[in-house]
Amino acid sequence: MLADRVSVAIGRGYNIPPPPTVAARIAGASEIAFSHFKSLEPQPGLSVPSPREEAFVFNVPLAPARYPIVSIDGRRQSVIQDPGKAYLFDLTSRNEVSLDTTYDSIRIHLPQTAIDCMAYEKGLPRVGGLRALCLGQDDAVLYHLALTLRPAILHSVPVTTAFMEYIALALHDHVIYTYGDIRRGARASGGLTPWQVRRACDFIEANLADDPSIAELSRECGISASYFARAFRVTLGMTPHQWITSRRIERAKSLMVQTMESLAEIAIMCGFVDQSHLGRHFLRLDGISPAQWRRRRHSE
Numbered sequence: 269m270l271a272d273r274v275s276v277a278i279g280r281g282y283n284i285p286p287p288p289t290v291a292a293r294i295a296g297a298s299e300i301a302f303s304h305f306k307s308l309e310p311q312p313g314l315s316v317p318s319p320r321e322e323a324f325v326f327n328v329p330l331a332p333a334r335y336p337i338v339s340i341d342g343r344r345q346s347v348i349q350d351p352g353k354a355y356l357f358d359l360t361s362r363n364e365v366s367l368d369t370t371y372d373s374i375r376i377h378l379p380q381t382a383i384d385c386m387a388y389e390k391g392l393p394r395v396g397g398l399r400a401l402c403l404g405q406d407d408a409v410l411y412h413l414a415l416t417l418r419p420a421i422l423h424s425v426p427v428t429t430a431f432m433e434y435i436a437l438a439l440h441d442h443v444i445y446t447y448g449d450i451r452r453g454a455r456a457s458g459g460l461t462p463w464q465v466r467r468a469c470d471f472i473e474a475n476l477a478d479d480p481s482i483a484e485l486s487r488e489c490g491i492s493a494s495y496f497a498r499a500f501r502v503t504l505g506m507t508p509h510q511w512i513t514s515r516r517i518e519r520a521k522s523l524m525v526q527t528m529e530s531l532a533e534i535a536i537m538c539g540f541v542d543q544s545h546l547g548r549h550f551l552r553l554d555g556i557s558p559a560q561w562r563r564r565r566h567s568e
Contacts (some may be wrong), residue, residue, distance in 0.1 A: 304418060333371040335349065468500065480512060
Protein backbone atom coordinates (compact mmCIF):
# COMPACT_ATOMS: atom_id res chain seq x y z
CA MET A 269 0.00 0.00 0.00
CA LEU A 270 1.14 3.53 -0.77
CA ALA A 271 0.70 4.77 2.81
CA ASP A 272 2.97 2.07 4.24
CA ARG A 273 5.59 2.49 1.53
CA VAL A 274 5.72 6.28 1.98
CA SER A 275 5.82 6.08 5.78
CA VAL A 276 8.73 3.60 5.77
CA ALA A 277 10.65 5.65 3.17
CA ILE A 278 10.30 8.86 5.22
CA GLY A 279 11.40 7.11 8.40
CA ARG A 280 14.53 5.71 6.73
CA GLY A 281 15.34 8.90 4.90
CA TYR A 282 15.08 11.19 7.92
CA ASN A 283 16.12 8.73 10.65
CA ILE A 284 12.83 9.13 12.49
CA PRO A 285 10.06 6.64 13.39
CA PRO A 286 7.81 6.06 10.37
CA PRO A 287 5.36 8.97 10.55
CA PRO A 288 1.58 8.48 10.66
CA THR A 289 0.42 8.30 7.05
CA VAL A 290 -2.94 7.81 5.38
CA ALA A 291 -3.81 7.38 1.73
CA ALA A 292 -6.89 8.27 -0.27
CA ARG A 293 -7.95 6.80 -3.59
CA ILE A 294 -9.03 9.34 -6.20
CA ALA A 295 -9.40 7.41 -9.47
CA GLY A 296 -9.23 3.70 -10.11
CA ALA A 297 -6.42 2.31 -7.98
CA SER A 298 -4.53 5.65 -7.86
CA GLU A 299 -3.82 7.03 -4.41
CA ILE A 300 -2.42 10.14 -2.73
CA ALA A 301 -0.60 9.78 0.60
CA PHE A 302 -0.62 12.29 3.47
CA SER A 303 1.93 12.18 6.30
CA HIS A 304 2.41 14.16 9.49
CA PHE A 305 6.11 14.91 9.10
CA LYS A 306 7.57 15.99 12.45
CA SER A 307 10.80 15.94 14.45
CA LEU A 308 11.81 17.99 17.49
CA GLU A 309 15.34 16.53 17.73
CA PRO A 310 17.97 17.97 15.32
CA GLN A 311 20.44 15.44 13.95
CA PRO A 312 23.76 15.74 12.11
CA GLY A 313 24.10 15.13 8.40
CA LEU A 314 21.75 15.05 5.42
CA SER A 315 18.65 13.02 4.73
CA VAL A 316 18.89 9.90 2.58
CA PRO A 317 17.40 10.66 -0.85
CA SER A 318 14.09 8.97 -1.61
CA PRO A 319 14.12 6.35 -4.38
CA ARG A 320 13.59 8.12 -7.70
CA GLU A 321 10.05 7.78 -9.03
CA GLU A 322 7.58 9.70 -11.14
CA ALA A 323 5.91 11.48 -8.26
CA PHE A 324 5.83 14.82 -6.48
CA VAL A 325 5.98 15.84 -2.84
CA PHE A 326 4.47 18.95 -1.31
CA ASN A 327 5.85 19.90 2.07
CA VAL A 328 3.38 22.21 3.82
CA PRO A 329 4.88 23.50 7.09
CA LEU A 330 2.68 23.97 10.13
CA ALA A 331 5.53 25.71 11.99
CA PRO A 332 8.62 27.63 10.79
CA ALA A 333 11.69 25.51 10.03
CA ARG A 334 15.19 26.51 8.92
CA TYR A 335 17.07 24.07 6.70
CA PRO A 336 20.75 25.13 6.35
CA ILE A 337 21.00 22.88 3.29
CA VAL A 338 18.39 21.91 0.73
CA SER A 339 20.06 20.11 -2.16
CA ILE A 340 18.28 19.33 -5.44
CA ASP A 341 20.45 17.38 -7.89
CA GLY A 342 23.53 18.80 -6.18
CA ARG A 343 22.39 22.44 -6.22
CA ARG A 344 22.44 23.65 -2.61
CA GLN A 345 20.63 26.49 -0.92
CA SER A 346 19.48 27.48 2.55
CA VAL A 347 15.71 27.52 3.02
CA ILE A 348 13.48 28.90 5.77
CA GLN A 349 10.11 27.20 5.52
CA ASP A 350 7.13 29.27 6.66
CA PRO A 351 3.50 28.30 7.27
CA GLY A 352 1.30 29.48 4.42
CA LYS A 353 3.81 28.40 1.77
CA ALA A 354 4.10 25.11 -0.12
CA TYR A 355 7.43 23.51 -1.05
CA LEU A 356 7.28 21.32 -4.14
CA PHE A 357 9.83 18.57 -4.83
CA ASP A 358 10.07 16.38 -7.93
CA LEU A 359 11.02 12.84 -6.92
CA THR A 360 12.74 12.19 -10.24
CA SER A 361 15.45 14.49 -8.82
CA ARG A 362 17.91 13.70 -6.02
CA ASN A 363 16.56 15.64 -3.02
CA GLU A 364 18.49 16.01 0.24
CA VAL A 365 17.99 18.29 3.24
CA SER A 366 20.00 18.91 6.39
CA LEU A 367 18.65 17.15 9.46
CA ASP A 368 20.08 19.73 11.87
CA THR A 369 16.69 21.37 12.43
CA THR A 370 13.23 20.83 13.88
CA TYR A 371 10.15 20.65 11.71
CA ASP A 372 6.41 20.06 11.83
CA SER A 373 4.59 19.79 8.52
CA ILE A 374 2.16 17.85 6.38
CA ARG A 375 3.82 15.95 3.55
CA ILE A 376 1.72 15.14 0.48
CA HIS A 377 2.96 12.37 -1.83
CA LEU A 378 1.33 12.68 -5.26
CA PRO A 379 2.28 10.07 -7.90
CA GLN A 380 2.21 11.14 -11.55
CA THR A 381 -0.13 8.22 -12.24
CA ALA A 382 -2.68 9.65 -9.80
CA ILE A 383 -2.46 13.06 -11.48
CA ASP A 384 -2.95 11.48 -14.90
CA CYS A 385 -5.83 9.18 -13.91
CA MET A 386 -7.78 11.98 -12.30
CA ALA A 387 -7.19 14.34 -15.22
CA TYR A 388 -8.39 11.63 -17.60
CA GLU A 389 -11.52 11.07 -15.52
CA LYS A 390 -12.25 14.81 -15.68
CA GLY A 391 -11.79 14.87 -19.44
CA LEU A 392 -8.66 17.03 -19.18
CA PRO A 393 -5.41 16.67 -21.13
CA ARG A 394 -2.45 14.99 -19.49
CA VAL A 395 -0.79 17.14 -16.87
CA GLY A 396 2.85 17.36 -17.93
CA GLY A 397 4.36 17.50 -14.46
CA LEU A 398 4.09 20.08 -11.69
CA ARG A 399 6.12 23.27 -11.36
CA ALA A 400 6.22 25.97 -8.69
CA LEU A 401 7.07 29.62 -9.21
CA CYS A 402 9.75 29.22 -6.53
CA LEU A 403 10.75 26.87 -3.72
CA GLY A 404 8.24 28.15 -1.22
CA GLN A 405 5.23 29.40 -3.16
CA ASP A 406 2.44 31.17 -1.26
CA ASP A 407 -0.45 28.73 -1.09
CA ALA A 408 -3.23 29.41 1.42
CA VAL A 409 -5.34 26.58 -0.03
CA LEU A 410 -2.76 23.86 0.63
CA TYR A 411 -2.04 25.32 4.07
CA HIS A 412 -5.69 25.13 5.11
CA LEU A 413 -6.01 21.64 3.63
CA ALA A 414 -2.99 20.66 5.73
CA LEU A 415 -4.62 22.01 8.89
CA THR A 416 -7.74 20.00 8.07
CA LEU A 417 -5.71 16.87 7.37
CA ARG A 418 -3.57 16.91 10.51
CA PRO A 419 -6.19 15.51 12.94
CA ALA A 420 -7.39 13.07 10.26
CA ILE A 421 -3.84 11.71 9.87
CA LEU A 422 -3.23 11.44 13.61
CA HIS A 423 -6.62 9.82 14.27
CA SER A 424 -7.23 7.95 11.03
CA VAL A 425 -9.52 5.24 12.45
CA PRO A 426 -12.59 7.49 13.03
CA VAL A 427 -12.16 9.23 9.65
CA THR A 428 -14.56 8.19 6.90
CA THR A 429 -13.30 7.11 3.51
CA ALA A 430 -15.59 9.73 1.94
CA PHE A 431 -13.87 12.50 3.93
CA MET A 432 -10.37 11.53 2.79
CA GLU A 433 -11.53 11.10 -0.80
CA TYR A 434 -13.16 14.53 -0.76
CA ILE A 435 -9.96 16.15 0.51
CA ALA A 436 -7.89 14.28 -2.10
CA LEU A 437 -10.21 15.39 -4.91
CA ALA A 438 -10.04 19.02 -3.73
CA LEU A 439 -6.25 18.76 -3.54
CA HIS A 440 -5.96 17.37 -7.06
CA ASP A 441 -8.25 20.06 -8.46
CA HIS A 442 -6.17 22.80 -6.84
CA VAL A 443 -2.79 21.33 -7.75
CA ILE A 444 -3.35 20.75 -11.48
CA TYR A 445 -4.51 24.32 -12.05
CA THR A 446 -1.97 25.98 -9.73
CA TYR A 447 1.13 23.89 -10.48
CA GLY A 448 0.23 22.02 -13.67
CA ASP A 449 0.01 23.14 -17.28
CA ILE A 450 -3.80 23.04 -17.31
CA ARG A 451 -5.74 26.23 -17.82
CA ARG A 452 -8.86 26.65 -15.76
CA GLY A 453 -11.88 26.75 -18.06
CA ALA A 454 -15.60 26.72 -17.52
CA ARG A 455 -16.53 24.49 -14.61
CA ALA A 456 -19.53 22.22 -14.53
CA SER A 457 -21.89 23.57 -11.89
CA GLY A 458 -24.92 21.30 -12.27
CA GLY A 459 -26.23 19.09 -9.49
CA LEU A 460 -27.44 15.53 -9.33
CA THR A 461 -30.63 14.44 -11.04
CA PRO A 462 -33.53 13.30 -8.79
CA TRP A 463 -32.84 9.63 -9.53
CA GLN A 464 -29.15 10.09 -8.71
CA VAL A 465 -30.04 11.73 -5.39
CA ARG A 466 -32.35 8.82 -4.54
CA ARG A 467 -29.74 6.25 -5.59
CA ALA A 468 -26.96 7.93 -3.57
CA CYS A 469 -29.09 8.45 -0.47
CA ASP A 470 -30.47 4.90 -0.60
CA PHE A 471 -26.92 3.52 -0.91
CA ILE A 472 -25.78 5.60 2.08
CA GLU A 473 -28.74 4.46 4.20
CA ALA A 474 -28.09 0.82 3.31
CA ASN A 475 -24.40 1.08 4.18
CA LEU A 476 -24.29 3.41 7.20
CA ALA A 477 -22.80 0.70 9.39
CA ASP A 478 -19.96 0.31 6.89
CA ASP A 479 -17.86 3.04 5.25
CA PRO A 480 -19.48 4.18 1.98
CA SER A 481 -16.96 5.90 -0.28
CA ILE A 482 -17.30 8.57 -2.93
CA ALA A 483 -16.03 6.05 -5.47
CA GLU A 484 -18.88 3.66 -4.64
CA LEU A 485 -21.49 6.42 -4.62
CA SER A 486 -20.33 7.81 -7.96
CA ARG A 487 -20.55 4.34 -9.50
CA GLU A 488 -24.12 4.01 -8.26
CA CYS A 489 -24.93 7.27 -10.06
CA GLY A 490 -22.99 6.48 -13.22
CA ILE A 491 -20.70 9.52 -13.05
CA SER A 492 -17.08 10.26 -12.12
CA ALA A 493 -16.04 10.65 -8.49
CA SER A 494 -14.93 14.26 -8.99
CA TYR A 495 -18.21 15.28 -10.65
CA PHE A 496 -20.23 13.41 -8.03
CA ALA A 497 -18.49 15.12 -5.09
CA ARG A 498 -19.10 18.56 -6.59
CA ALA A 499 -22.68 17.84 -7.74
CA PHE A 500 -23.65 16.28 -4.40
CA ARG A 501 -22.67 19.44 -2.56
CA VAL A 502 -24.51 21.63 -5.07
CA THR A 503 -27.68 19.57 -4.69
CA LEU A 504 -27.74 18.77 -0.97
CA GLY A 505 -25.76 21.67 0.47
CA MET A 506 -23.12 19.54 2.16
CA THR A 507 -20.29 17.20 1.26
CA PRO A 508 -20.87 13.43 1.08
CA HIS A 509 -19.02 12.77 4.34
CA GLN A 510 -21.04 15.47 6.12
CA TRP A 511 -24.25 13.87 4.85
CA ILE A 512 -23.10 10.41 5.97
CA THR A 513 -22.34 11.73 9.46
CA SER A 514 -25.71 13.50 9.74
CA ARG A 515 -27.57 10.34 8.68
CA ARG A 516 -25.61 8.29 11.20
CA ILE A 517 -26.63 10.72 13.93
CA GLU A 518 -30.29 10.50 12.88
CA ARG A 519 -30.16 6.71 12.94
CA ALA A 520 -28.54 6.81 16.37
CA LYS A 521 -31.36 9.03 17.63
CA SER A 522 -33.94 6.62 16.29
CA LEU A 523 -32.26 3.67 17.99
CA MET A 524 -31.92 5.57 21.27
CA VAL A 525 -35.67 6.17 21.30
CA GLN A 526 -36.85 2.82 19.98
CA THR A 527 -34.45 0.41 21.70
CA MET A 528 -32.70 -0.14 25.03
CA GLU A 529 -29.36 -0.84 23.39
CA SER A 530 -26.33 0.77 25.05
CA LEU A 531 -24.74 3.83 23.46
CA ALA A 532 -21.63 1.79 22.69
CA GLU A 533 -23.71 -0.75 20.76
CA ILE A 534 -25.69 1.95 18.97
CA ALA A 535 -22.46 3.68 17.93
CA ILE A 536 -21.20 0.52 16.21
CA MET A 537 -24.59 -0.15 14.60
CA CYS A 538 -24.54 3.34 13.04
CA GLY A 539 -21.00 3.14 11.65
CA PHE A 540 -19.11 5.02 14.36
CA VAL A 541 -15.86 3.59 15.68
CA ASP A 542 -16.96 3.67 19.31
CA GLN A 543 -19.12 5.57 21.77
CA SER A 544 -16.71 8.50 22.06
CA HIS A 545 -16.68 8.89 18.27
CA LEU A 546 -20.50 9.08 18.30
CA GLY A 547 -20.36 11.51 21.22
CA ARG A 548 -18.00 13.95 19.52
CA HIS A 549 -20.14 14.23 16.39
CA PHE A 550 -23.39 14.32 18.37
CA LEU A 551 -22.11 17.15 20.56
CA ARG A 552 -20.91 19.10 17.53
CA LEU A 553 -24.23 18.81 15.69
CA ASP A 554 -26.73 18.95 18.59
CA GLY A 555 -24.85 20.74 21.35
CA ILE A 556 -25.45 18.00 23.95
CA SER A 557 -24.18 14.47 24.56
CA PRO A 558 -26.10 11.38 23.35
CA ALA A 559 -26.81 10.41 26.98
CA GLN A 560 -28.31 13.83 27.72
CA TRP A 561 -30.39 13.71 24.55
CA ARG A 562 -31.69 10.25 25.44
CA ARG A 563 -32.64 11.25 28.97
CA ARG A 564 -34.54 14.28 27.70
CA ARG A 565 -36.50 12.23 25.17
CA HIS A 566 -37.39 9.58 27.73
CA SER A 567 -38.57 12.24 30.20
CA GLU A 568 -40.92 13.86 27.65
